[in-house]
Amino acid sequence: MGLLDRAGGELTARAEDAEILVVNTCSFIDSAKQESVNTILEMVQHKVANGGKARRLIVAGCLVERYRDEIRRNIPEVDAVVGTGELEAILEAAGLSAPVSPMDSASLFNILVSRAPSAVHQHSHPNEVGAQVEISRTAGQSGSLDAKSSRAEGDLREQQGRFSREHWDGATAALPEYLYSEFTPRILTTPKSSAYIKIAEGCDHPCSFCIIPQLRGKFRSRRLESIVAEAENLIARGVREITLIGQDTTCYGEDLGLKEGLSTLLDSLAVLPGLKWLRFLYAYPNKITTRLLETIARHDTIAKYLDVPLQHASPSVLKRMKRGGTANVFLRLIEKARATVPGIVLRTSFIVGFPGETDEDFAQLCDFVTAAKIDWLGVFSYSDEEGAAAFELGAELKVPKRTIEARRRRLMKLQQKISARAKAEWVGREVDLLVEGESEETELLWQGRTSLHAPEIDGKVLINDFGMHEVLVPGTFYRAEITESHDYDVVARIIE
Numbered sequence: 001m002g003l004l005d006r007a008g009g010e011l012t013a014r015a016e017d018a019e020i021l022v023v024n025t026c027s028f029i030d031s032a033k034q035e036s037v038n039t040i041l042e043m044v045q046h047k048v049a050n051g052g053k054a055r056r057l058i059v060a061g062c063l064v065e066r067y068r069d070e071i072r073r074n075i076p077e078v079d080a081v082v083g084t085g086e087l088e089a090i091l092e093a094a095g096l097s098a099p100v101s102p103m104d105s106a107s108l109f110n111i112l113v114s115r116a117p118s119a120v121h122q123h124s125h126p127n128e129v130g131a132q133v134e135i136s137r138t139a140g141q142s143g144s145l146d147a148k149s150s151r152a153e154g155d156l157r158e159q160q161g162r163f164s165r166e167h168w169d170g171a172t173a174a175l176p177e178y179l180y181s182e183f184t185p186r187i188l189t190t191p192k193s194s195a196y197i198k199i200a201e202g203c204d205h206p207c208s209f210c211i212i213p214q215l216r217g218k219f220r221s222r223r224l225e226s227i228v229a230e231a232e233n234l235i236a237r238g239v240r241e242i243t244l245i246g247q248d249t250t251c252y253g254e255d256l257g258l259k260e261g262l263s264t265l266l267d268s269l270a271v272l273p274g275l276k277w278l279r280f281l282y283a284y285p286n287k288i289t290t291r292l293l294e295t296i297a298r299h300d301t302i303a304k305y306l307d308v309p310l311q312h313a314s315p316s317v318l319k320r321m322k323r324g325g326t327a328n329v330f331l332r333l334i335e336k337a338r339a340t341v342p343g344i345v346l347r348t349s350f351i352v353g354f355p356g357e358t359d360e361d362f363a364q365l366c367d368f369v370t371a372a373k374i375d376w377l378g379v380f381s382y383s384d385e386e387g388a389a390a391f392e393l394g395a396e397l398k399v400p401k402r403t404i405e406a407r408r409r410r411l412m413k414l415q416q417k418i419s420a421r422a423k424a425e426w427v428g429r430e431v432d433l434l435v436e437g438e439s440e441e442t443e444l445l446w447q448g449r450t451s452l453h454a455p456e457i458d459g460k461v462l463i464n465d466f467g468m469h470e471v472l473v474p475g476t477f478y479r480a481e482i483t484e485s486h487d488y489d490v491v492a493r494i495i496e
């Protein structure tokens with residue numbers, strides 16, 4: 001979006017107004033692929049409709065990495081495809097290959113950039129779509145490859161064929177290598193006080209249910225200076241909350257030769273003047289070091305929040321998932337996190353119905369959830385993805401869909417009780433509240449978040465009393481008192 005904007009495009013949210021349509025796709029699981037294809041077909045209608053303005057249809061993102069040739073073959077109305085490793089090709093695809101000067105404000109084209117599916121990553125990655133679109137221009141050239149290096153683990157996995165797309169019809173063999181930099185122009189689609197920064201791309205882990213490494217390529221980190229410069233630019237534009245993301249943030253810097261790279265990065269970012277909240281998502285369990293926990297504890301600006309997708313608690317399921325670990329190992333990790341960072345809030349996600357998951361395995365998972373008392377928890381139904389190692393496991397091991405859904409409901413019900421008890425303890429607390437605006441559920445209430453709520457994914461703080469204020473300003477921090485609790489949400493009144 002930033003590149004298109006700088007090249008003279010005017011972004012529009014209405015497909016009817018757009019001359020160029022861009023569909024940004026997801027290819028992680030079947031339902032996301034289906035949603036992506038449906039959106040492309042919907043946009044085709046805008047292109048072929050009589051009197052429609054649309055002249056070009058571009059498909060971008062992970063569906064292109066998976067089915068590059070098939071998209072062109074099966075949907076001839078698509079004019080160009082842009083994979084995740086060739087972001088800058090979006091300009092040529094849009095027919096805007098010669099960037100105009102940033103000083104030239106004349107808009108040449110109306111462009112709709114549509115994010116197709118709300119991608120359901122079994123890590124629960126957030127999508128970066130928000131209500132407000134703000135232009136964030138940074139001087140200098142756009143970023144290409146920020147660093148070229150790899151981890152020994154990634155090299156080994158490459159030799160073992162982890163990244164191979166050989167059996168993927170319609171995909172090219174070349175893995176994406178792209179990394180954006182602080183010079184890449186960006187449009188913020190999140191509310192103005194909050195921004196995500198992607199610190200690394202790709203993944204070297206062997207999780208047998210996941211095709212993200214084949215889609216996104218080997219793990220590679222952005223330079224630390226580039227991330228700090230981007231954070232400074234964002235803070236200068238009014239951003240107060242930064243959320244660091246990547247497929248695995250805890251490997252950050254290993255390919256650059258940094259030891260404890262994430263802790264070093266957090267130390268550099270946490271002290272930036274003007275930053276209020278800093279957090280990172282998607283930690284890998286065995287990469288959470290004592291130094292990382294101590295870093296979280298040391299800085300007031302770092303949210304006392306740890307997102308660590310555990311995926312399961314039964315050792316035999318974890319082994320088949322090629323992740324390792326046991327319920328006891330995870331319980332010890334949680335205990336250490338709580339001892340090192342008092343008041344820390346934990347988020348995790350689990351997959352139920354992985355091939356071979358028995359009633360006994362599921363019971364172990366439920367026991368773990370009861371013992372661990374995790375604050376925010378997502379449960380995903382196993383999705384059998386062609387190309388993932390787990391897809392090849394014998395048909396006799398596959399768990400029936402009905403059983404998967406029943407287990408998902410049971411685990412969510414168990415968590416509902418745990419969450420309700422934990423939220424009841426919030427009542428009476430005074431908190432810093434980032435007000436987001438009117439509640440999504442009712443116009444009678446407003447909503448916000450504390451530092452213990454990550455954007456878009458956790459419960460909410462509903463506001464029913466503005467205190468001395470006639471109106472609240474979205475994107476502003478207030479002091480508030482929690483007055484009521486529900487299963488996942490709490491209610492607050494503004495006190496300052």
Ligand code: SF4
Nearest residue numbers: 203205207210212247
């Ligand atoms: S850590 Fe595992 S689940 Fe997450 S992106 Fe990497 S391979 Fe996929």
